[in-house]
Amino acid sequence: MSRRPTIVDVARVAGVSKSTVSNVLQNSPLVRAETRAAVERAMGELGYVYNRAAANLRGVDVGLIGLVINDLRNPFFTEFAASAQMAFAERGYATVIANTDETPEMQARVIASMIEHGVSGFLISPTYVDDEEGLEVVRRAGLPAMQVLRRIDHRTEVFPFATLDYEAGGRLATEHLLSLGTRRIAFVGGLENRPVTLERTAGYAAVMGEAGLPTFAVHGRPSRAFGRDMALRLHAEHPEIEAVLCFSDLVALGMLAGFAEAGVRVGRDVRLVGFDDIEEAALAWPQLTSVRCDVARFGREAAAAMLEWIGDGVQPQENRLAPVELIVRASSAGDV
Structure with a gap:
């Protein structure tokens, strides 16, 4: 049906x-x-799925968007959600926002609840699931839904997917580190074999391969705590590492703290690059070089595409990559 x-x-x-x-x-x-x-x-x-809101508000035009986010504790996803919510509000749509905390069961519950309460559509930055049942209830409900930043369902003709060009970001960052004369470059962070991790490491691996250099990757939960622990470990076990490209700014900020604790001067003794360019990257000391994803703009554009789909029936393109750029600061270039 x-x-x-x-x-x-x-x-x-x-x-x-x-x-x-x-x-x-x-x-x-x-x-x-x-x-x-x-x-x-x-x-x-x-x-x-019983639409309780529709049952209670017969005849009323309710503009309600479901915004489902995998980790609102992460400033990157928070900024995306805030930008999308404000874009929806400017067009008169209310937003129901849910944090799934990277839990598939929570994601299933909040999606079902939002359908029951009558949302007009979904913008979903999903948590990963082991099968393609994660969005099937949305398809059965006949509601438009976009996947953003992460893809869990490959049926992009049904669930269009928009993300950032992470591979290009990894390439830009690695080329920058090579231009500084470093050759032993590590990639740190990100859960192994997750699509977003593979995308962010792809550019790094390609550039290192083109230069005839070996890669060195250590994966783990992208958190400050992991970054701090890895800085201490690299200093103790791999003093040959000259530069680090981090999966995210959170990992890089943790590494700043860990290297400081170990007496390593970031920007001189070791070069460090983050990914996402959250606000804190420019406020850290030393300031953090980072791949800027402009997630605020991305959030506004995703919301605009969703509204055009709901309002005018124009479905977004199946796959869209938004551009990224490298912002060079002291953590990689020293005194700039």
């Missing part, structure tokens, strides 16, 4: 009346247990 299933469809499949289905949805005690079970089975087969 390509359209969104209705209460009439549920009644037909369950072999009951429309009013009986309505009584089940309202948790009426008058419905027999076996009848309730038949209706619930039919709902499951059809992928029907």
Whole structure:
């Protein structure tokens, strides 16, 4: 069924009346247990989700967007969410924002809840799941949904995907470090084999290969704590490392602290580059060189594409890469 299933469809499949289905949805005690079970089975087969908001607000035009974010504790994703929310608000749409905390079960719950409460569409920066069931409930509901920054469903003809050109960012950063004369360059951070990690390391690996140099990567949760621990470990176990490209600014900021603790002068003894260019990168000491993704602009553009889809029926292109640039500061170039 390509359209969104209705209460009439549920009644037909369950072999009951429309009013009986309505009584089940309202948790009426008058419905027999076996009848309730038949209706619930039919709902499951059809992928029907009760739209509580629509039931309560008949005839009212509710402009509500579901904004589902994998990690709102990370400033990168927070800035994206804030920019998208403000763009929606400027066009008169309210936003329901949920943090899934990188938990597939939480993601499934918040998506189902948002559908139930009548969102017009979704903008989703998803947590990774092991299968392609993560967005299937959205497809069954017949709602437009964009995947941003991460892709968990390869059906981009159904769920368009927009992200940043991470591979180009890795290439720019590595070429910059090579131009400074460093040759032993490490890549630190990012969960191994995750698509975003592979994308951010691809440019690094390509440039190192072209220069005939070996790669050295250490993966882990992209956090400050991991970055600090890795700075101490590299200093103790791999003093030959001359430069580090980090998976994210959070890892790089942690490495700044770890290197300071070890007495290593960042920008002189070791060159350091982050990824994302969050606000704190320019406020750190030394200031952090970083791949700027301009996630605020990306958030506004993603929201605009979503609104055009909802309002005018113009579906976004299946795959879109937004450009990035390298912002050089003291952590890699020394006194600049």
